[in-house]
Amino acid sequence: MTKEELITSLKTIVKPYIQDEEAFNNLTEETDFINDLKINSANLVDVVLDVEDKFDIEIDNDSMEKMLSVKAAIDIITNKLNQK
């Protein structure tokens, strides 16, 4: 899966939980889930659970704590997919 495809999948996953439409429309690798998209901590859990389902991977507590931006999410998902 290419990085662009990953970002497209992530956009679909985070869309229901974002508050800031403009930041969402201009989403890049550098976009931060909490500070830019204004996703709350409870919905960040939903994002992680949706990522687990979509990519059939398991996110542990350490990864959850790091998964705060698009870039971090892509790194974690890529790593987990490579481990499969």
Added chain:
Amino acid sequence: MNTTEIISLLPYQAPFLFVDAIETVSENNIKGSYTLKKDEYFYKGHFKNNPITPGVILTEIMAQIGVVCLGIYLMKDTIEKQYKPSIALTSNSIDFFLPVFPNEKVTVVSEKEYFRFNKLKCHVKLFNEKEALVCRGYIAGMIK
């Protein structure tokens, strides 16, 4: 952890404590009850001369028993002495079917959907004394 300990750890007090008893609790579900007193403070205004339990209060009863009490139980292996639960309601979606009047006893039955990364989401139902479904839905919160 027994049910008395769970109730003693709740961060509420009158007039906003809505748990009388917990009948059963496990890793996956909880059942408890509350009897609405005749003189609950909200009956004075809801409605004028026509006391009916507000939906937000029924939701609160469901949340306190079905999510907070269950959450405290699920935290049992990690909590220490002087534990004060830090909780926040994060979402709810409830459908209402029947009214609840003063002096009615209601029973809450809650099934855990998931408890991950400190978020507990439950499917919660509230029944009246005739065992008729009063309201049901999903409630989620964060607990530490």
